[in-house]
Amino acid sequence: MNRLQFLQNLVNRNSAEKANVFFSGIVPYSGQWTVNEVTHLLKRTMFGAKKTDIDHFLGMSMSDAVDELLNTVSTPAPPLRDYGLITTEDGTYDDLGVLLGQTWVNDPNMASDPDARPAISISL
Structure with missing residues (x-):
């Protein structure tokens, strides 16, 4: 038997079987x-x-x-830089990679403290 004949037999066998037709719909829950x-x-x-x-x-x-559970919540805006100079035990420096009021989420922060650059590169 070749592949075409085999597949044709499957199609003929499946088409001979009648599918049950359902006319019922989804009824909203009306219980307690x-x-x-x-x-x-x-x-x-x-x-x-x-x-x-549960109480809520x-x-x-x-x-x-159900509406509250299934409706998607919009994604909040990313956090913004709202800090000034950064002070560490080695001194004070500015976060040069991110402007004040801009988001820092996608910034690799390579332009900040020169001493921190190698550590930042390793962590990426």
Whole structure:
């Protein structure tokens, strides 16, 4: 038997089987909204269920709780340089790699303290 004939037999066999058609949809949960249900939901959508989280979600409807859990939170802005001169036991220097008010997250910081440059290079 060659490959084409083998695959053709699979297609013919699968097409002969009728698929069950379902006409039901997802019905929103209409049961009780108690500590048990809240705990069940939180254990499956978070890393466990703390008492504070359970109390928080008990204070809202089930629909609101699901919306809060599933809606994504926007990423906060990166932190900004809000410090002045840096003082160490070797002296005071300015962080030359990052301007005041700019973010330092993506800066490799190679232009700061000359004594710290080798240590910074090793850590990268």
